[in-house]
Amino acid sequence: xxxxxxxxxxxxxxxxxxxxxxxxxxxxxxxxxxxxxxxxxxxxxxxxxxxxxxxxxxxxxxxxxxxxxxxxxxxxxxxxxxxxxxxxxxxxxxxxxxxxxxxxxxxxxxxxxxxxxxxxxxxxxxxxxxxxxxxxxxxxxxxxxxxxxxxxxxxxxxxxxxxxxxxxxxxxxxxxxxxxxxxxxxxxxxxxxxxxxxxxxxxxxxxxxxxxxxxxxxxxxxxxxxxxxxxxxxxxxxxxxxxxxxxxxxxxxxxxxxxxxxxxxxxxxxxxxxxxxxxxxxxxxxxxxxxxxxxxxxxxxxxxxxxxxxxxx
Amino acid sequence: xxxxxxxxxxxxxxxxxxxxxxxxxxxxxxxxxxxxxxxxxxxxxxxxxxxxxxxxxxxxxxxxxxxxxxxxxxxxxxxxxxxxxxxxxxxxxxxxxxxxxxxxxxxxxxxxxxxxxxxxxxxxxxxxxxxxxxxxxxxxxxxxxxxxxxxxxxxxxxxxxxxxxxxxxxxxxxxxxxxxxxxxxxxxxxxxxxxxxxxxxxxxxxxxxxxxxxxxxxxxxxxxxxxxxxxxxxxxxxxxxxxxxxxxxxxxxxxxxxxxxxxxxxxxxxxxxxxxxxxxxxxxxxxxxxxxxxxxxxxxxxxxxxxxxxxxxxxxxxxxxxxxxxxxxxxxxxxxxxxxxxxxxxxxxxxxxxx
Numbered sequence: 001x002x003x004x005x006x007x008x009x010x011x012x013x014x015x016x017x018x019x020x021x022x023x024x025x026x027x028x029x030x031x032x033x034x035x036x037x038x039x040x041x042x043x044x045x046x047x048x049x050x051x052x053x054x055x056x057x058x059x060x061x062x063x064x065x066x067x068x069x070x071x072x073x074x075x076x077x078x079x080x081x082x083x084x085x086x087x088x089x090x091x092x093x094x095x096x097x098x099x100x101x102x103x104x105x106x107x108x109x110x111x112x113x114x115x116x117x118x119x120x121x122x123x124x125x126x127x128x129x130x131x132x133x134x135x136x137x138x139x140x141x142x143x144x145x146x147x148x149x150x151x152x153x154x155x156x157x158x159x160x161x162x163x164x165x166x167x168x169x170x171x172x173x174x175x176x177x178x179x180x181x182x183x184x185x186x187x188x189x190x191x192x193x194x195x196x197x198x199x200x201x202x203x204x205x206x207x208x209x210x211x212x213x214x215x216x217x218x219x220x221x222x223x224x225x226x227x228x229x230x231x232x233x234x235x236x237x238x239x240x241x242x243x244x245x246x247x248x249x250x251x252x253x254x255x256x257x258x259x260x261x262x263x264x265x266x267x268x269x270x271x272x273x274x275x276x277x278x279x280x281x282x283x284x285x286x287x288x289x290x291x292x293x294x295x296x297x298x299x300x301x302x303x304x305x306x307x308x309x310x311x312x313x
Numbered sequence: 314x315x316x317x318x319x320x321x322x323x324x325x326x327x328x329x330x331x332x333x334x335x336x337x338x339x340x341x342x343x344x345x346x347x348x349x350x351x352x353x354x355x356x357x358x359x360x361x362x363x364x365x366x367x368x369x370x371x372x373x374x375x376x377x378x379x380x381x382x383x384x385x386x387x388x389x390x391x392x393x394x395x396x397x398x399x400x401x402x403x404x405x406x407x408x409x410x411x412x413x414x415x416x417x418x419x420x421x422x423x424x425x426x427x428x429x430x431x432x433x434x435x436x437x438x439x440x441x442x443x444x445x446x447x448x449x450x451x452x453x454x455x456x457x458x459x460x461x462x463x464x465x466x467x468x469x470x471x472x473x474x475x476x477x478x479x480x481x482x483x484x485x486x487x488x489x490x491x492x493x494x495x496x497x498x499x500x501x502x503x504x505x506x507x508x509x510x511x512x513x514x515x516x517x518x519x520x521x522x523x524x525x526x527x528x529x530x531x532x533x534x535x536x537x538x539x540x541x542x543x544x545x546x547x548x549x550x551x552x553x554x555x556x557x558x559x560x561x562x563x564x565x566x567x568x569x570x571x572x573x574x575x576x577x578x579x580x581x582x583x584x585x586x587x588x589x590x591x592x593x594x595x596x597x598x599x600x601x602x603x604x605x606x607x608x609x610x611x612x613x614x615x616x617x618x619x620x621x622x623x624x625x626x627x628x629x630x631x632x633x634x635x636x637x638x639x640x641x642x643x644x645x646x647x648x649x650x651x652x653x654x655x656x657x658x659x660x661x662x663x664x665x666x667x668x
Contacts, residue, residue, distance in 0.1 A: 040413060040441055040442040040443055040488070041442030041443070041444070042442070043442065046439070046440075046442035047439050047440040047441075047442060049439075050436055050439030050440060051440075054425060054428070054436060057427065057428070058427050061427070062427075142657065142658070143421070143422075143423065143658075143661065144419055144420075144421040144422070144423040144658060145423050145425065147384075147389055147419055147423065148417075148419060148423040148437075148484075149440060150388075150389055151387050151388070151389060151412060151415075151417045151419075152412055152437065152440040152441050152488075153409045153412040153413050153440075153441060153442065154440040154441075154442075
């Protein structure tokens with residue numbers, strides 16, 4: 001076609017009458033080439049799902065990663081949940097069953113340590129999945145994909161929100177797997193209600209959003225994955241152990257209890273326990289929800305605002 | 314909105330019915346643009362313009378400020394000072410409009426390795442906010458343009474370096490850009506792929522009437538592709554001109570003519586020919602500096618013969634861009650220290666190119 005066009009041009013150049021016609025043809029040709037230029041969406045959310053799905057795909061299309069994320073919670077629940085059995089610890093004390101229940105209820109808010117821990121494990125898996133949300137920002141910066149995204153009109157906030165949402169999506173699915181595995185291994189399911197489970201997953205969603213936003217923000221400027229790994233290790237441990245996820249708050253020293261009270265993970269776990277196993281809570285359910293909503297909203301907002309400033313140098 | 318500049322373009326063409334080949338407006342205007350990284354002046358008070366429809370090349374060694382300039386013009390970097398208008402939009406006031414109307418082919422391979430070629434292009438389209446109904450068809454057209462149709466559904470991790478480079482090009486054409494930036498488009502490519510990339514660049518200019526802004530440190534690349542070249546070094550724009558002008562600034566072609574010994578000296582007569590700039594005779598050898606070697610040489614030979622002299626040997630040397638470059642920067646292209654991240658990216662790019 002282009003060959004033809006060039007030929008006509010050469011032929012027509014002898015005849016001025018025809019030249020105008022050729023010009024028309026050339027214009028038509030050009031029009032045809034660019035005709036398809038469609039209206040681009042001006043919605044601030046365009047591209048958000050594409051970015052989210054790009055990261056999610058890496059996870060759900062990779063059989064090894066998917067297998068590991070299935071097996072990991074089973075190992076944790078099986079080893080940690082069964083080895084560190086506070087129940088048998090108390091049973092060995094010689095107290096009567098009724099007394100044991102009172103002691104357990106007093107410390108754990110429920111009579112089954114495994115159920116107590118299972119709820120903590122939901123938070124644990126969310127924390128560890130979210131912590132790595134920042135890593136993909138680092139890799140995108142290093143391999144240049146971030147610059148490519150930045151050179152398109154996609155909203156800078158969408159780049160950050162995409163990272164947060166993909167991590168939230170993974171967290172929700174992993175948490176669902178943990179819950180199923182936990183029930184299979186003996187978690188007390190007698191208090192399960194549809195509303196309770198839905199509520200627990202809302203809390204998981206919010207906690208995942210808040211934590212992913214935190215770790216994504218920390219990675220916004222970084223192109224160095226060793227530093228990022230160090231940050232993850234530095235933050236993960238206190239977030240997990242200075243919370244009520246694995247151990248009851250009552251056995252902790254007073255100063256640590258204060259730390260637990262400012263750790264948003266504690267509120268998430270507390271809410272999940274009340275909703276799933278009917279445990280006696282540390283706080284009212286409303287306070288738990290309020291803290292988790294505030295945590296997710298504030299950190300996501302910080303993430304979006306900083307993305308305007310920090311993504312491009 | 315995207316359609317606006319395109320419409321404007323065909324409108325212009327219709328007004329000047331027979332002049333479609335000579336666009337006159339500037340698509341990039343840069344005034345006193347500077348970028349400092351701490352104390353380092355990466356780009357220092359650079360001013361230039363790029364005409365619509367031309368291929369403009371930035372030539373310079375590594376670390377000269379080429380990529381920094383591209384990053385500023387594509388709104389990835391905020392300039393320290395200066396003004397720049399790209400496709401009619403200020404890079405300060407309307408960065409999003411600039412992003413909508415240009416395409417950027419970065420130095421490194423940015424395609425997602427875990428996705429197929431076609432999905433990578435569609436992902437780019439999504440980032441531009443293009444509806445899927447349009448982008449799928451367009452992605453196929455672009456894959457055809459860069460001859461990757463057969464590999465469209467293969468994962469990018471199985472692509473060779475040349476295929477990746479072509480895919481990068483296709484990705485950046487998805488938004489029908491009016492202006493395309495290419496940062497070192499042939500870095501690390503073998504000869505065949507380099508030739509293919511050159512071919513696509515020419516196609517884009519000639520058939521799609523695109524304006525291209527490219528950076529390179531290969532002199533022959535700048536020479537064979539660019540309509541105009543800006544030589545940049547240490548953040549300063551040293552010289553702008555067509556490759557011919559740059560070569561000429563070094564001082565024309567050199568013609569060496571040997572004649573038989575003991576024949577009369579006709580230097581003064583040769584010097585009268587219009588294109589001749591300078592004539593020197595040493596023994597039986599004339600060294601003649603001329604402006605246009607191809608045109609001047611027959612005239613010179615005719616003159617020598619008409620005087621009854623015998624030419625025994627003749628040679629014509631054209632100055633290369635190399636010489637122009639050397640004269641302007643005072644040295645050859647050299648490797649210079651780049652920052653850690655850039656080094657890493659370059660290494661990855663090279664490794665992938667060779668895989």
